[in-house]
Amino acid sequence: MLIVDNLKASIDGKQILKGMTLTVNPGEIHAIMGPNGSGKSTLASVLAGREFVTVNEGTVTYFGENLLEMEPEERAKEGLFLGFQYPIEIPGVSMVNFMKTAVNEQRKHRGLEPLSASDFLKLMREKKELVEIDSKLTNRSVNEGFSGGEKKKNEIFQMAMLEPKLAILDETDSGLDIDALRVVANGVNKIKRPDSSVVVITHYQRLLDFIVPDVVHVLYDGRIVKTAGRELALELEQKGYDWIRKEAEKSDETWTVKPK
Amino acid sequence: MDSETKIDERYAELFRSRIEQISAGSAPFINSLREEAFGRFRELGVPDRKSEAYRYTNLEPLFSHHYHDYIIPDAGDLNYARNFECEVEDLDVHNLVLVNGFYPPNGGALKTIDPGVSLGSLTEAAVSQSEVVERHYGRYAASDEDGLIHLNTALATDGVFINVPEGVRSEKPVQIVNLVRSEKDIFVQHRNLVVVGEDAEATIIICDHTVSPNNYLTNAVTEVYVGANARFTLIRVQNEHNKAAKLTHTFIHQERGSYASSVNITLHGGVVRNSTYHHLGGEGAHANAAGLYLTDRTQHVDNFVSVNHAVADCTSNQLFKGVLDDVATGTFNGRIVVRPDAQRTRAYQSNNTILLTDDARMDTRPQLEIFADDVKCSHGATVGQIDDNALFYLMSRGINRREARLMLMFGFAHEVVQEIPVEALQRRIDTLVMQRLRGELTRCASCMMRCRESVQ
Numbered sequence A: 001m002l003i004v005d006n007l008k009a010s011i012d013g014k015q016i017l018k019g020m021t022l023t024v025n026p027g028e029i030h031a032i033m034g035p036n037g038s039g040k041s042t043l044a045s046v047l048a049g050r051e052f053v054t055v056n057e058g059t060v061t062y063f064g065e066n067l068l069e070m071e072p073e074e075r076a077k078e079g080l081f082l083g084f085q086y087p088i089e090i091p092g093v094s095m096v097n098f099m100k101t102a103v104n105e106q107r108k109h110r111g112l113e114p115l116s117a118s119d120f121l122k123l124m125r126e127k128k129e130l131v132e133i134d135s136k137l138t139n140r141s142v143n144e145g146f147s148g149g150e151k152k153k154n155e156i157f158q159m160a161m162l163e164p165k166l167a168i169l170d171e172t173d174s175g176l177d178i179d180a181l182r183v184v185a186n187g188v189n190k191i192k193r194p195d196s197s198v199v200v201i202t203h204y205q206r207l208l209d210f211i212v213p214d215v216v217h218v219l220y221d222g223r224i225v226k227t228a229g230r231e232l233a234l235e236l237e238q239k240g241y242d243w244i245r246k247e248a249e250k251s252d253e254t255w256t257v258k259p260k
Numbered sequence B: 001m002d003s004e005t006k007i008d009e010r011y012a013e014l015f016r017s018r019i020e021q022i023s024a025g026s027a028p029f030i031n032s033l034r035e036e037a038f039g040r041f042r043e044l045g046v047p048d049r050k051s052e053a054y055r056y057t058n059l060e061p062l063f064s065h066h067y068h069d070y071i072i073p074d075a076g077d078l079n080y081a082r083n084f085e086c087e088v089e090d091l092d093v094h095n096l097v098l099v100n101g102f103y104p105p106n107g108g109a110l111k112t113i114d115p116g117v118s119l120g121s122l123t124e125a126a127v128s129q130s131e132v133v134e135r136h137y138g139r140y141a142a143s144d145e146d147g148l149i150h151l152n153t154a155l156a157t158d159g160v161f162i163n164v165p166e167g168v169r170s171e172k173p174v175q176i177v178n179l180v181r182s183e184k185d186i187f188v189q190h191r192n193l194v195v196v197g198e199d200a201e202a203t204i205i206i207c208d209h210t211v212s213p214n215n216y217l218t219n220a221v222t223e224v225y226v227g228a229n230a231r232f233t234l235i236r237v238q239n240e241h242n243k244a245a246k247l248t249h250t251f252i253h254q255e256r257g258s259y260a261s262s263v264n265i266t267l268h269g270g271v272v273r274n275s276t277y278h279h280l281g282g283e284g285a286h287a288n289a290a291g292l293y294l295t296d297r298t299q300h301v302d303n304f305v306s307v308n309h310a311v312a313d314c315t316s317n318q319l320f321k322g323v324l325d326d327v328a329t330g331t332f333n334g335r336i337v338v339r340p341d342a343q344r345t346r347a348y349q350s351n352n353t354i355l356l357t358d359d360a361r362m363d364t365r366p367q368l369e370i371f372a373d374d375v376k377c378s379h380g381a382t383v384g385q386i387d388d389n390a391l392f393y394l395m396s397r398g399i400n401r402r403e404a405r406l407m408l409m410f411g412f413a414h415e416v417v418q419e420i421p422v423e424a425l426q427r428r429i430d431t432l433v434m435q436r437l438r439g440e441l442t443r444c445a446s447c448m449m450r451c452r453e454s455v456q
């Protein structure tokens, strides 16, 4: 469903992604790990359509379409969802109104009638239970005054409301306590349909005990330098990124001597 | 003679030539204050831009325009008021209509609404409830810098009087619809007096509204006394047209332990200047001043707020927000004065404006004068565009850019709208704000009221 090919992207002229390649098939769960600043959130931003990231080279194909040409809201309507590493607080915009507008925009896109007020509230109630989020939160303004963990839970609540085909969850686990982590992970597993896919960006193997990945990638300095099964996460947990760094540098050298 | 002197002369002449008529239609006590007030006006004049408080609002063109004065109410206008209805759904209020500043004496010039609560014409009250009026009238509307307040004291004949006696909690709000209506360009003055006794409670909604398309200039003064432990809320909704100029001066005097909130919602008007003064004169009192201004084209909205912490242990909060489009301009001047005895004062202020174009302009100025040492004060002002991060967040959920922008502006404005404690009115204002932001409305359609005459 998603093919990222040799993606190079920069922010303010600074090269961040340096030839990313990634393929996600329907139904798969991918984990992307990697040291701070390696470009994980930048990749998520490019996929979701943030303007401040400039794509310099490469292609991103989503269900056969050129994703990079789509507006952010079109991507969302086509089933792409980004769980933000730092969700934004929007005072004055109520969660209810926000979700009602989002759900109905997506329904319109699929040629469906908007939900009636009572059907919408029913849907809210169902999804709130699924991710065990308190009504006190969903009755407030978007993320306003939410704790770090509550904001992350709210991302998963939104994911539950929108039922995406491809969800990219950027460090949804950071800031969660042990119980909340389990709830959020279970939520993701319940929301995921057999043919929908999830890309989790995380620093911790712990999350992957709950959301079990098919593939684990290591993103290092703007490039995926290693791809393996879930055992890679365990290895990283024990050994850190040093050995990856060495391997990557070694391969860098081999690349520099390669004739063009 | 320069133009300022010429203007001052013109209004002085108005006073001299009309004082007999004015006095004849008014009450002895109110008349007794006119000469002195006129003297003060002669000293101060109409404020020009050298005056700190009017630096960004040019009154000259407004005052040099030739208006007819409106000293004696026209019977036709008063009849019109009688038939006027406000149509905000589910708004349960005691309704009162002023036309060009006059109270139409239908069913008595002063009526009793709740036990002991009087509502009606100020002129009438100055005679029949002279004791209350004399204790409060002219006591709070004092200014050493604004000649317009004295001009009002010198010229005003009528307006609304509300008296809520000690201990009475008047649950139903009073709505004053302030209509300006005339075939001619007119200059209107009126004066309101509100007395909320100890432990009493009152909510007042003032709707400023024009019903014919002429040039108008209104210079209105409202004095409010809020007794010890009393609660008072004043909501002002302004919805006039591009040729209307509205200058309001509101003085709220607060006693010990009282709570007073003033909320100004400016949806439309040519030139609008709202001066709001909260005087915290008793310990443990709280003042809340809020305002919202949505302007486009060449409109200008100026909010001047002055919170005076005269004694210890009071708190105050100012929240003013606006969205300016086209070449609209706005001003916010927020003054916090903390007197030497006002220890343990807590005073906060914030002013945030969104400019939708490069040509819209906002001048914002905090003015903190702090003479006590144990004080917590904060102020913040932002002038900018819609937050890109917030916009992207909404769009990333499938909401298109236009709708997302509207939601953000609405949310931005809603923070002020939610200061309106009357639910039906809050809902209505939310709807109007949304329609206004969508640009779906002509002024008339955006109106709170449905008048029988429509105005272009």
Ligand SMILES: Nc1ncnc2c1ncn2[C@@H]1O[C@H](COP(=O)(O)OP(=O)(O)OP(=O)(O)O)[C@@H](O)[C@H]1O
Pocket (backbone or CB within 6 Å): A011, A012, A016, A034, A035, A036, A037, A038, A039, A040, A041, A042, A043, A052, A085
């Ligand atoms: N808006 C921006 N302006 C300038 N530089 C940026 C911006 N956003 C990210 N960067 C830079 O791009 C690089 C990659 O950042 P990114 O957020 O993608 O890293 P990350 O892998 O998600 O890190 P973390 O694990 O800490 O979340 C960093 O060096 C960062 O400073």
Ligand SMILES: [Mg+2]
Pocket (backbone or CB within 6 Å): A040, A041, A042, A085, A170, A171
């Ligand atoms: Mg990141």
